[in-house]
Amino acid sequence: MNAITKRPSSLTQAQFHYCPGCGHSVVHRLVAEVIDELNIKDRAVVVAPVGCAVFADKYFDVDSIQGPHGRGPAIATGIKRAKPESIVFSYQGDGDLASIGMAEIVHAAARGENITVIFINNTIYGMTGGQMAPTTLVGQVATTAPKGRNEKLQGNPINVSEMLAQLKSAKYIERVSSDSAPNIIKAKKAIKKAFQNQLDGVGFSFVEVLSICPTNWGVTPLKGLEFLREKMIAQYPLGVFKDLTVANKEGK
Amino acid sequence: MPKIEVNETRCKGCQLCTKACPKQCIEISDTFSTTGYYPAKLAKQDCCIGCGMCFQVCPDIAITVFR
Ligand SMILES: Cc1ncc(C[n+]2csc(CCOP(=O)(O)OP(=O)(O)O)c2C)c(N)n1
Ligand code: SF4
Secondary structure, three states: OOEOOOOOOOEOOOOOOOOOOOHHHHHHHHHHHHHHHOOOOOOEEEEEOOOHHHHHHHHEOOEEEEOOOOOHHHHHHHHHHHOOOOEEEEEEEHHHHHHHOHHHHHHHHHHOOOOEEEEEEOOEOOOOOOOEOOOOOEOOOEOOEOOOEOHHHHOOOOOHHHHHHOOOOOOEEEEEEOOOHHHHHHHHHHHHHHHHHHHOOOOOEEEEEEOOOHHHHOOOHHHHHHHHHHHHHHHOOOEEEEEOOHHHOOOO | OOEEEEOOOOOOOOOHHHHHOOOOOEEEOOOOOOOOOOOEEEOOOOOOOOOOHHHHHOOOOOEEEEO
16 A cells, blocks of 8 residues: 655645644645645745744745745845746735735736745734734624724725736736635646746746635634635635736747 | 555644545544644544545645555
8 A cells, every 4th residue: 555645845844833724734735745846946935924924934845035024025026036047936924915015916916027926815814813904804803803894994805816917917816725625636736837837937926825714713624614615705706817828938 | 445644743633634535534533642632533444535635635734645
C-alpha cells in the first residue's frame, strides 16, 4: 500500500498556528503544492500580510518578506521589478487587502504588475478579534457591528474581484471557495493558473478564496462551512471575472 | 483495502473530514491527544475507499491516505 497524499515540500514542518478549521491552512497547502508542481521553489517569494497569516514565512519554505499592513502589492511590485526572475506572490486577508491596503491593490492591478495575489476573504478581521471588514455581510455580527452590519450605517460589502476586474490592466481574476473537497480542487486550479500567468508574463493575476473564520464568527468549523455556502456565496458568487491569459502570454 | 492515518499531533479536531468522507468512515476520538484536541480517527473497518476527500479538506495536513 502506498501513500497517495503528502505534505508539499514547499511547506516547512512547522505546525500551522491557525485555529481549527481555518481556511488559511487549506490555502497554504494549495499554494505550496502549486509551487512544487511548477518547480519554482527556488524562485518563489511570499509577501506575508498583517493579519492571521503574518507568520506565513514560517510555513512557506521559500524566500519571504513581511510587509506593513496592506502594502503587500507595493512590496511585491518592488521585488518583481528589481528581480524579474523571481515569482512573487502577495498573500492577504480582507482587512489587509480591502481596508488599509485598498489603494495598493487597486494601483498594482491598474499598473498591471506581473505578480500573483492570493486574497483570503473570511468577511472579518481575524487576528484582532473579529472587527467588521469591508467584506462583512449585511446583518453579520462583528465586534464593531454588535447588532450586525447595518446597510444604512456601514454601507454594503465590497466585492473586490468584481471591482478589480473593471481595470484594464488586470489580466486574471477568479473567486473560488475552500468549503468542500471539489471546490478546494477547483481553487487549486485557479491558484496554479495565477502562478503560471506570472511565469508566462501575462500580468496581474488575482485569486479570491472564500474562507471560514469559525473563531470570530463564533461557530464550529462545520457550522462555518454552512454560513459560507448559504450566506457568503450569495454575496460573493464564485467564478472567473476576467481572463485575458491566452491573449497576453509573452510573445503572442 | 485503502486506509487513512491521522497524525494526532497535527490534528486539531476541527471535524471537517468527518463530513467530507463520502462513506462516513471518520469519527472523532473520545480521548484527547497530547496537544489537547480530540483528534479524528478512522472508525470503521473496511470502510475507506481511498478517495482522498478528507485530505483535501484537512487544514492541518494531518491525514495521509494509503491505497
Ligand atoms: C497599521 C496597522 N493598523 C492596524 C493594525 C491592526 N491589525 C492587525 S491585523 C488587522 C486586520 C486583519 O484582518 P484580515 O486582513 O482580514 O486578516 P485575517 O486575520 O482575518 O486573516 C488589523 C486591523 C496593524 N497591525 N497595523
Ligand atoms: S482567527 Fe480566524 S482567520 Fe485567524 S487563524 Fe483563527 S480562524 Fe483563521
